[in-house]
Amino acid sequence: MPMNTGSPQLSPLPSATDQTLYEQVAERIQSLIQEGTLGPGDRLPSVRKLKQQLSVSMSTVLEAYRLLEDRGLIVARPQSGYYVKTTALALPDEPSQSTPLCQVRPVDISLMLRLLRMDLSPETIHLGAAVPGVEHFPLTMLNRLMGQVMRNNPMAVHTYNTVPGCEPLRREVAKRMLNAGCSITPDQIVATAGTTEAYYLALRTVTKPGDTVVIESPSYYAVLEAMNSLGLNALELPTHPREGISLSALQSALGNQSVSACVLVSNFSNPIGSCMSDRKKKALVELLNQYDVPLIEDDIYGELNFEGSRPKAIKAFDTQGRVLYCSSISKTLSPGLRVGWCIPGRYQQQVEHLKVVVSHMTATSPQLAVAAFFANGGYDRHLRTLRRAYQQQMNRMLQAILDYFPAETRVTRPQGGHVLWVEIPGGFNALELFEEAVQHHISIAPGPMFSTSHGYQNCFRLNTGLPWSDQIDQAMKTLGHLTKQQLARKLLSSSPNTKSEFSKPD
């Protein structure tokens, strides 16, 4: 039953603001929910009433209500209207900033390899790998464009192309970089086989074996694999789940030892979803300039913001060409086409040379198909739909954590992308959960994979890139049950360690 049926009075909307009209309406309602004027279970003003009160159109109000649904704050009830969700404000706490030991270490990937090579049954529900559901991608259009490219260039697609890649792709990427705050020309871009090749080339360009590279903690595990293969040491620094790497820790690290590079996932990071403010991005670039340290920026999730406009790249603040920017279409269009790019700044020549050494060039037809999609395939429209789908899926996953996991569970609240980082206190061991979950045909990514010291034993990462389904809901229920069982076992065997370990990776 609704607890409050009287609708609050709303003053007119301000005229000059950056937000669209429906975002302003949504903000207005959201603040009424947050300040408690509209409580859990309350009915929202009817669409007609709000339209009159705010002098906006019916579709603006509907769009605002849809946005609030995506944010997980309200629900629509058929024939009845919109209501504040009963659990809208009851999400679990977020983990706090990590506190790794800040020691230089070689990168050990033995555990990662064991877990990644594990034989998973074909019916496994993949909540471990950060892989989007292909259902989200415009496959018909992409396949048609691939066919068109092959037909229109029957010989050219079968010969060697220029090393930096196809000009149409680089032109379209340069245009898209304007949204990230970067003014780049096509000849400053090198096409690569995904982001993976981009950061591998970047790392190889700016380091030599034995060098030290600063990384976030926890850190995307494939970067650790690349660093291991290049014989690099890692220096993991404290990282906040919302604001990213600690600049004060970075400053003292740079002052105390020789660092060859810094690698960061700048926006909606993997695994903890952080997204630095512009102010922090600028300060980071200034700090790295001061110590003459290059930054490898992985911005693969940058276009997957749930709200507002796309966050700027760190590259937008790069005045001296020290940022090697890496990205791809793997999270937005297709990981299988292997189309990515590097914008290497002052390291352009070295990256181009290494690209020849490593793979000579990037395959032509996927580049041209993606360029055509960017140019006139409705990419921005597709992104709007995709962002909404990822946001809804993340909200469903958060709700499932709330419903099925122990009350003390902590979870990140990313504002984009498609991964969640879960922390369970009470002596919980994510590797044990992994082993048990595999028996139930569910995969998760245990925390120790994301650290050189195999810390974060009580954490794991969940993929929210798959369309929500009863199977995923059931898998979450099973994971919650296994977690509770494990904690009960630990309690019985009287392990008294109930302290949060997010901040103790070692």
Ligand SMILES: Cc1ncc(COP(=O)(O)O)c(C=O)c1O
């Ligand atoms: C942060 C990050 N970088 C890079 C990749 C891999 O990108 P690509 O498929 O473009 O090589 C992923 C995939 O999960 C990722 O999460």
